[in-house]
Amino acid sequence: MYRKWNYSWGNIDLDEKDKTLRILSEISLEEFRDRYSYMMDVYLSKETKKILKKSFHNEVSGIKVKKDESMSEITILFDKIQEEEEGKPPLVTIEASYEPGETFEGEERLIDKQSNYKIYIVENVDVEADHEGKPKESELTGTLKIENKSEKDRIWDLDIILDGIENTSLTEEDAKIHLKELDPEGDYTIDYNIKTEKVQTPPLKITEKINTWTETEEENNTYILNKESETEFTIILENKSDGPVTDVEITKEFPETFQKIRKVSIDEGNIDINDNIVIWKIPEISQNSQFALKLSGYILPETTDPVETGKINAKYVLRAGTFSGIGLKSADGFSKNIFKVNKDEKERAPDNWECNFVFQNKSEFPMLLENIDILSGDVDTEEKLVKFEPRVLVPPGERWESEMWELKSEDVPTFGKRVLFTLIPDLNKALSASISLMPTDLYVLSFKGEKQYSAKEIPSFRVIPIKATNKVWSEGPVDIVSFIFEDKVPNDFRPPDPNDVRLFINDNEIDRDRFEARISPDFDAHAEEYPEEHTIILKMDNVPEVVEKGKPLEIKLEYEMTSIKAKPDQEYRGDCLFKAYTIPEGPEIELVPEDIITTPIKVIHVRRKESVAKAIFPGSEEDEYEILLTFINRGNQIIDEKVIADQIPENFEILSMEPEGATEEIEDGMKIVWTIQAIEPDQEIEITYVIKGSGEYKAGETEILSKD
Structure with a gap:
């Protein structure tokens, strides 16, 4: 059989014998989707959608359609498009495809959103996760509810089979539900729990990126003691589910230590900032979509206590989806209906009969009329006279009539009728989720320092060697890439040879070829006096090559200087400056002379009497x-x-x-x-x-x- 559809935008050819689909279109696949996406979602399975996509890109040769189910879906789709273009609206709105089956088991069910036969699968998820999104505590429950919303009609002989129950507390026996009848406005409910050990990823992935150094794009997560920092918080929402996420509300709670909270950028939705609470609302996030909100705030760490970043609370609804993956395998049921065969003897041809089959839905529920076998005599005979496969939705109070067939009989003919039909439910899946993303702690980097001399007092005008030790250390873990010491040797003291300067990190002496040491200005090691001070400049790069990551740090500089004609009643300090640079790149860590405790050398004028x-x-x-x-x-x-x-x-x-x-x-x-x-x-x-x-x-x- 060969099917052909002609539209204003192109032609469709379907060779049912050769199973080949050819589309000659003047519009693109994207334009086709824009026009008919609602029909595609209703009538086509994912596999058939892929076939349709390939057909738009193979107009000459066409695409083979291997499965009968896909052939049937394609036929229904273009029939419906034809009806719409000719001004013939479909009888009812159908929201999912249906694969024909004798028992309806194991197939995706046809549903009708207007049906008073309601099936609800609603899950509630309350998860507390760490800052990386890994669940720590959770409470996940679900409810299956079967409801008859009709005010007058009963439903009887209901059979509902669930699938995807592996992540729930339901057993195989629980998943097969049979109800003899459901009264008008009656319902039946089953509660279940969701096994959290098997379900780890929430449908809406929430990520928070924090950058304490906004001058670079690379993320930095540390602060410097007593240095004000602008911090950027980027909240990223990614819909990982199979459907849209709606009614999204994100609340970010900033600790009081953060000030001047403001919006930097937003991809979607609206925000409200009230003191240190930010509420971000988005009506809907479609499948595989990602939205981001970037916020900024200022903080001045005054202690080395870790800085808490504040909790994120998220609420959202996933319609037509569940967290556990539970779904409806099949749903059957019956309500008021009547069917008959009209038998009309022809006016001018006695004993010649024109017959047709009539099915009438007398209930308040839509019915799927799938198959009719008209038998000769009664239902016990095996002789089939006529077979119809309408696969049509018969709305409440409506009727369906078959084509006419003719037969000869001297008596009024009698027929057996085998009719396959069922009620069509409205399936509603919804996930109501509440996710709490716990705050993380950011370290406050702080260094302390001290400079000590081997002698606190020296006599005047004598030549005395003195050992100097300059030490700085971090209060807590720190990762730095490089550092610089600028250590001053006081006037009236001879500086050391730069090659004699020693460097220790965490009590391990560093090889001389790993750091650079020089003295400014140049000096004569044999001079009789040193009226100006000198600076030892020590620099080291590639610190991670000798220091384990994420550990506290102690850096020590040692050298020997010599007093030359130190003057009576003087105090010699020798100030020091220390700078370090973090990984990743962040603000400079600096210890100025006032931050480094230095015990000066006192000169006493001693003359013994x-x-x-x-x-x-x-x-x-x-x-x-x-x-x-x-x-x-x-x-x-x-x-x-x-x-x-x-x-x-x-x-x-x-x-x-x-x-x-x-x-x-x-x-x-x-x-x-x-x-x-x-x-x-x-x-x-x-x-x-x-x-x-x-x-x-x-x-x-x-x-x-x-x-x-």
């Missing part, structure tokens, strides 16, 4: 002697420690001493040693001891040993 005296007095008895030792600190500095020693001949013994001292035997007598701590300027120390012996006492010299 001391007096020591020894006096001998007769004792209270014969052969006794009292010895008095005095020490006076006449200088201007504390003497930390002084050792005073005296000795007595071997023929004498010690009777008493004040203060106590330590004694030791020597070759020709005994030695007494006193250690005196912390002698203040102008302080006089007296030591008294008494000895007794035989013979003449000859006083020795008193030894004075300094340990200042």
